[in-house]
């Protein structure tokens with residue numbers, strides 16, 4: 091075993107995004123979300139995060155405010171700020187971030203430990219309750235922020251905080267005795283440790299990641315036993331026992347023997363991402379085989395069409411195959427962020443474009459849809475069907491908010507969404523040897539280091555509303571360009587300087603063009619992406635007899651604002667023609683889909699009749715669908731992705 095020859099991500103901050111579709115999100119993340127979330131970090135009533143660090147640093151007196159994992163907000167914000175500052179070194183964000191870094195450094199204990207809840211509320215109980223504590227996943231955020239800030243500014247201060255913390259973890263968890271048997275209750279530090287290993291070359295960080303994976307599931311009760319042995323206080327989460335079983339935290343079996351996506355959906359994909367990363371560095375085929383098997387189950391049987399995952403509110407978790415209800419859904423934003431992280435790593439392991447199809451599905455639908463167009467309100471739960479009255483009155487739907495919220499007591503999702511948008515470039519370009527991969531089609535300029543030279547690319551596209559992508563190289567020389575050929579594009583045409591290329595290699599969702607490039611050479615991709623009716627696997631009960639619309643990676647939805655109330659009474663014939671209309675004044679400019687459908691009429695029903703012998707009347711109605719990621723930007727109202735079909739499903 092040994093390191094495999096894997097595909098590398100190109101660090102954000104190495105090129106400019108100028109993309110008709112993504113600009114709004116990139117601009118919003120920098121100009122609205124970062125300042126807004128900074129104000130939330132400083133707001134004692136909403137989060138108390140800065141307050142907690144100041145108390146831990148001994149600057150003010152006070153009690154810890156907020157949840158045990160509250161600190162993660164500071165470090166996810168710092169990671170996002172790093173991506174922004176890389177492009178905007180003169181922005182005030184840099185000074186805010188510097189204040190936060192100074193504060194984190196002052197709050198860190200001499201031994202390296204850093205988590206304000208334990209420092210202030212249970213200083214003698216650090217790492218004594220890994221079942222509930224979230225300590226290690228939060229510490230992973232410190233590592234990621236330190237690395238991102240170092241890349242953005244060249245400054246080591248936060249990286250040194252991260253290293254001091256990681257050294258403490260290595261010392262604590264790699265010792266002989268009970269501490270050496272422990273694993274994180276919430277996985278998520280494993281891939282961060284691998285990142286720190288890659289950053290520093292210090293093998294002990296990789297070894298600790300490997301150690302956590304090797305131990306996990308060998309004794310499913312190890313954390314309960316620790317709780318029993320070392321935690322003599324009330325539980326951190328009083329209702330923990332009602333949902334946190336062994337599958338909840340993926341500790342039910344050794345990781346190499348796990349075959350299905352189980353438990354808390356964020357924990358799950360963070361764990362799988364760590365497994366993929368450790369495979370890349372060690373060549374441990376068993377780990378990779380488990381990742382492949384789990385990935386097949388996850389995307390083949392347990393994922394919403396929007397890339398949402400984890401269908402149950404209880405435990406924010408996976409349930410069973412094909413159990414994907416649309417209206418009592420969970421599909422936490424963070425779970426889609428985590429799925430994108432896992433999928434991207436699977437691409438890095440294999441070069442198979444299908445993994446990036448899934449990352450893009452999760453990001454372009456659920457992650458983008460989790461934030462409002464003004465960047466100041468967020469979904470935690472991402473439903474595919476909303477009836478606001480029922481969300482208000484039906485306790486089993488109360489977790490499904492019909493409108494985005496300004497902040498959450500547990501604010502993981504706004505922060506995870508921000509760092510994904512601010513760092514979106516990590517998904518676009520990749521390199522391996524003399525091959526430059528374009529994994530997502532995003533307009534703009536990029537300077538990419540490939541072996542010993544710099545390649546300049548200019549991408550122009552109206553994707554995902556438009557099917558043409560132009561990629562111009564402004565550098566000369568021989569190398570291979572690998573372009574993702576999305577699974578949904580049934581026939582992708584490739585042109586070089588206007589002439590069709592017949593001899594390019596097409597393999598595992600990628601198109602390879604190898605040549606000696608001249609300055610100005612332009613590759614044009616024509617993707618096959620008309621608006622299409624989609625149907626789900628017959629075993630997804632919730633979607634039986636229903637269809638939905640997609641265009642390329644975008645899932646579309648129907649809103650009350652366009653289609654009236656009671657969307658469940660609409661019917662669509664999947665043979666109907668779909669008109670694609672770009673509407674510059676709608677939702678910041680968007681492509682809508684219009685299709686002629688039917689509405690079941692209520693005439694003839696009175697207040698006292700709930701049921702009657704079968705007799706249904708319908709009238710024609712023009713229906714309009716908008717991209718799912720843009721829903722709920724026009725006030726509260728009903729929304730649905732899936733519509734009942736009026737056509738014959740059987741052929």
Ligand SMILES: [Zn+2]
Nearest residue numbers: 422424502503
């Ligand atoms: Zn979340």
